[in-house]
Amino acid sequence: MNRNTAAWLLTAPALIPVLILFFGGFGLGILQSFSFFPLIGLDTPNFSAYTEVLAEDELLLSLVLTLLVSLSATFLTIALAVTAALALRSAERGRRGILFLFQFPITVPHVIIALGALLLLSQSGFAARLTAFFGIISDSTDFPVLVNDRLGLGIIYVYLWKQIPFIGIIALSVLQSMGNDYEELARSLGAKQSQVLFHVILPLMRPALLPGSVLCFAFTFGSYEVPFLLGRSYPSMLPVLVYRYFTNFNLVQRPLAMALAVLITLFLLVTVILYKKFLGGRNRL
Amino acid sequence: MTVLKRIILLGLVIGVILPMIPLFVWAFSGSWFYPSLLPQSLSLRSWSYVFHPGSRILEALFNSFFIAASVTILSLIVGVPAGKAIGMYRFKGKTIVEIILLSPALIPSMTVTMGMQVLFIRYGLSETLMGVILVHLIPTIPYMTVSMSAVFSHFDISFEEQARSLGAKSLSTFRHVTLPAVFPGMVVGAMFSFLISWGQYVLTLMVGGGRIVTLPLLLYSFAVSGDNSLVGALSLVFIIPSLVILVLSSRFLTGESSGMGGFGGV
Numbered sequence: 001m002n003r004n005t006a007a008w009l010l011t012a013p014a015l016i017p018v019l020i021l022f023f024g025g026f027g028l029g030i031l032q033s034f035s036f037f038p039l040i041g042l043d044t045p046n047f048s049a050y051t052e053v054l055a056e057d058e059l060l061l062s063l064v065l066t067l068l069v070s071l072s073a074t075f076l077t078i079a080l081a082v083t084a085a086l087a088l089r090s091a092e093r094g095r096r097g098i099l100f101l102f103q104f105p106i107t108v109p110h111v112i113i114a115l116g117a118l119l120l121l122s123q124s125g126f127a128a129r130l131t132a133f134f135g136i137i138s139d140s141t142d143f144p145v146l147v148n149d150r151l152g153l154g155i156i157y158v159y160l161w162k163q164i165p166f167i168g169i170i171a172l173s174v175l176q177s178m179g180n181d182y183e184e185l186a187r188s189l190g191a192k193q194s195q196v197l198f199h200v201i202l203p204l205m206r207p208a209l210l211p212g213s214v215l216c217f218a219f220t221f222g223s224y225e226v227p228f229l230l231g232r233s234y235p236s237m238l239p240v241l242v243y244r245y246f247t248n249f250n251l252v253q254r255p256l257a258m259a260l261a262v263l264i265t266l267f268l269l270v271t272v273i274l275y276k277k278f279l280g281g282r283n284r285l
Numbered sequence: 286m287t288v289l290k291r292i293i294l295l296g297l298v299i300g301v302i303l304p305m306i307p308l309f310v311w312a313f314s315g316s317w318f319y320p321s322l323l324p325q326s327l328s329l330r331s332w333s334y335v336f337h338p339g340s341r342i343l344e345a346l347f348n349s350f351f352i353a354a355s356v357t358i359l360s361l362i363v364g365v366p367a368g369k370a371i372g373m374y375r376f377k378g379k380t381i382v383e384i385i386l387l388s389p390a391l392i393p394s395m396t397v398t399m400g401m402q403v404l405f406i407r408y409g410l411s412e413t414l415m416g417v418i419l420v421h422l423i424p425t426i427p428y429m430t431v432s433m434s435a436v437f438s439h440f441d442i443s444f445e446e447q448a449r450s451l452g453a454k455s456l457s458t459f460r461h462v463t464l465p466a467v468f469p470g471m472v473v474g475a476m477f478s479f480l481i482s483w484g485q486y487v488l489t490l491m492v493g494g495g496r497i498v499t500l501p502l503l504l505y506s507f508a509v510s511g512d513n514s515l516v517g518a519l520s521l522v523f524i525i526p527s528l529v530i531l532v533l534s535s536r537f538l539t540g541e542s543s544g545m546g547g548f549g550g551v
Contacts, residue, residue, distance in 0.1 A: 003374055003375075003376055004376045004377050004378075006370075006374070007370040007374045007376035007379070008370075008376070008378070008382075010366040010367060010369055010370035011366070011367045011370045011371070011382050011386070013362065013363040013366060013367070014363040014364055014366070014367035014386055014426055014430060015367070015382065015385060015386065017363065017419070017422060017423065017426070018385055018386060018388075018389060018423065018426055019385065021397075021401060021419060021420070021422075021423055022388065022389050022392075022394075022397050022423050023385075024400075024401065024404065025397040025398060025399075025400040025401030025404070026392070026396075026397050026400060027400070028400035028401065028403060028404065029396065029397065029399055029400025029401075030400070031400075032400060032403075037403075039403055083293060084293065084297055087290045087293040087294050087297070088294070088297075090290065091290070091294055098294055098297065098298060100531070100535055101297075101298055101301050101302075102297060102301070103531060103535055103538045104301055104527075104531060105301060106531075106538065107476070107480055107527035107528075107530050107531045108524060108527050109480065109483060109484025109501070109523065109527070110484055111484055111486060111501045111504055111505070111523075112308070112484075112504075112520050112523055112524055113304060115308065115504065115508055115516055115520060116304035116305055116307060116308045116520070117304050118508070119304075119307035119308060119311060119513060119516070119517075120303060120304045120306070120307050124319035124320075125307065126303075126306060126307040126310075127303075128319070128320070129319060129320050129321065129322050130322065132319075132320040133320070133322045140319055140320065161300070161301070161304065165301075166548075169538060170548050211548065212548055214391070215390055215391070215548075218390070218391045218392075218393075219390075221393075222392070222393025222395065222396070223393060223395070224393075224395055224486070224487045225484075225486045225487060225501075228487075228505075229505075229508060239393060239395060242395070242396065242399075243395070243487065246399050246491075257399060258399060258400060261393075261395075261396030261397075261399055261400070262396075264393065264396060265392050265393070265396055268391060268392060268393075269391075269392070272391055
């Protein structure tokens, strides 16, 4: 058996379910987005679902909100994860304990932390009680609206809580494997702290942080659980909008859901390809 | 600099713990009205509900666990060989295989499941545990493949050959040579698989149709009905496996271990 055959045989058990379920599902979704859905009596393919979805007022607002949330969550995640990794790298006292605590969010499901954020950040939540206790606010309405808010702040908070440790651990592993040599060399040549950071450490970390940041962006762009709990009903983030179409009692709305799902997928694919093209370097994604 | 570092580490500790506090306090609260910092009364009401045989929580706990464990095992079965092929061999079409296996991490599973739902109904998988397990499996495959290909890419095939030339059978070669080398990747991959399934809401709802009740489904319904005590108690139950997994896999989740290394080089 030659090596090609062996490799394909090894990957087949993973490829088959992904091809059938994932790409099959995607293909069926595309068919349904063209209103081809014989099961409910739609048997003439057309573009009407796309024209109807694109004419929807909420779509543009929803896209802007989704981009705002996913881009700011991704950039803040990277900035804070790198900061945390730099601090953790040289921590001595209590390092194991802090590291353990830092790993904790990786294992906590989004649902839990979304609910925790709701009980922490709402206007009668724990943070509002704390600020009232210290006399900073006098009435619960003085507390800023941080959940179910216009800008998706609560949603961003949850994604940061979940993702900073994930990217942070990756950053930490890069820092550890690269050692101190480059930094010391730069410093011995007279570089300032900020120059070492921006011209030595960050460029060395960049290739390792890119794939993780793509994962974060795609996840925050396309997942439903968190914005469902912490978002507003209008405009809602794209995944919530899609699900609303999908669960509409009127099955004729199904093609609309599929059309929007196809558009979201295309948008993500194009974004990932562009991202890779301009920033990717030798990374595979 | 050290002051700044202390502040960052302190912020980190507080940031992680803060949102867990209200969940914990609510779980043991009878009434806790604004603006009081502490509950007016403590109560175990939500806990007696959690353990009451009439509540659906034990059923949900069993379903969640059964589904997540099955997903993890299946993910290992399909992901370990795939990770080996990608990590160790060069072969024709490798890039395509990688793109296919990674795409479920980039394309939202929800949008794909919507298209799949018709098939699931037609083949009787809708509203079954098997159907839910299958859809949960999809988003776990990329994470398992990445973790495994990372450890296999550091694995030297000549170790296997040496073991065999010293007379080891293939099973004992696997047990004593290959397995210890790739174990960190299996732990990290299994951890991600279990947790992706354990926390899944929308996929379960779409395929399970509300028939297959899991913990996230109950948690969402309590959250929507606004019963904070029950939300708190159930969250604590929900988080137990996370803590167990963290204790067991903590040492593989650090920068020193190769288990997480793959996510830097996807």
